[in-house]
Amino acid sequence: MTAHVALKTKSVEKVWGKDILPAPFLAPEGQRIGEIWFEPAPPCADLLAKYLFTSEKLSVQVHPSDAQAPEGLSGKEECWLVLDADPGATLAIGFRQPLGPDAIRAAALDGSIEQLLEWHPAKRGDFFYLPAGTVHAIGPGLSLVEIQQNSDITYRLFDYGRPRQLHLDAAIAVAQGARHPADLRRTIDMTRSAQLVSGSHFRLDLLAGPPDQTMLARFGGPVLVMPLSGEVTVADECIAAGECAAITALASAGFSSQGLTLIAQSLR
Incomplete structure (x- = not known):
């Protein structure tokens, strides 16, 4: 197996996306890009990494x-790591008060579900983990990274009158009408390494500079590397900010001393 696989990027148009993206990304003329996907590939095919850019909810x-x-x-x-946020930007995760399935359905149908969600102010460095079943929405004015299981199953409950399909029955069947646990969100120092996720599906760290021996030991085996700044070098090839690669071993890579990199590993 080769030391790394540079993941192909996929720009996804969204009604809520942006026509002007932060560097190093560019939106094609006349398109509103909401997501930049890094198409999963072995040895990390169970993980999907993407950037999200929002101008609407x-x-x-x-x-x-x-x-x-x-x-x-x-x-x-x-999970989401906020990279940039306009003043007043917010994210909705979970409900302000517990709701049963019938109440969630009624609120989705009359549009009041938006007001029943708990909207959290968002700024650079805010981190949120969303277990399956968490009802959520993302507001405008945000740039963030999303790391997730490699799945594109989304059930919409409410879409502000846009002409897109809703999935009420499927959504109600899986939705948790609960508050988002406070220990699943926090603000991190974006200049220092931090452990972000150690769950049943994947682990995720923010790495400032090169890894130490503790991190190398924790991330034995294949990992995704996603430079947010600086670059990562594998087998004399450069993975720059705005790119992502699957590598066979963290120890095989070289890291910029001032770089900032997300390291993700599937646990499945």
């Missing part, structure tokens, strides 16, 4: 767990 939505997903597909647990 995303739909109110929810994702199933592995047990709830259609046969042969995985569920979707995900």
Whole structure:
């Protein structure tokens, strides 16, 4: 197996996307790009990494767990790291008060679900982990990284009147009408290394500079490397900020002394 696989990028148009993207990305003329995907590939095919750029609110939505997903597909647990945020930008995660399935359905149908969600102020360095079943939405004015299980199953509950399909029955069947646990969100120092996720599906760290021996030991085996600044070098090839690669071993890579890199590993 080669030491690394540079992942192909995929620009995804979204009604809520942006026509002007932060460097190093460019939106094609006349297109509103909402997501930049790094198409999964071995040895890290179970993980999907992407950037999100928002100019409008995303739909109110929810994702199933592995047990709830259609046969042969995985569920979707995900996390967000905010890279940039306009003043007043917010994210909705979970409900302000517990709701049962009938109340969630009624609120989705009359549009009041938006007001029942708990909207969190967002700024650079804010980190959120979303277990499957968490009802959520993302507001405008945000640039963030999303690391998730490699699944594209999304059930929309409410979409602000946009002419897109809703999935009420499927969404109600998997939605948790609960508050988002406070220990699944925090603000991190974007100049220092930090452990972000150590869950049942994947682990994720923010790495400032090169890894120490503790990190090398924790991330034995294949990993995704996603430079946010600086660059990562594998087998004399450079992986720059705005790119992502799957590598066979963290120890095989060289890291910029002042770089900032996300390191992700599937645990499945």
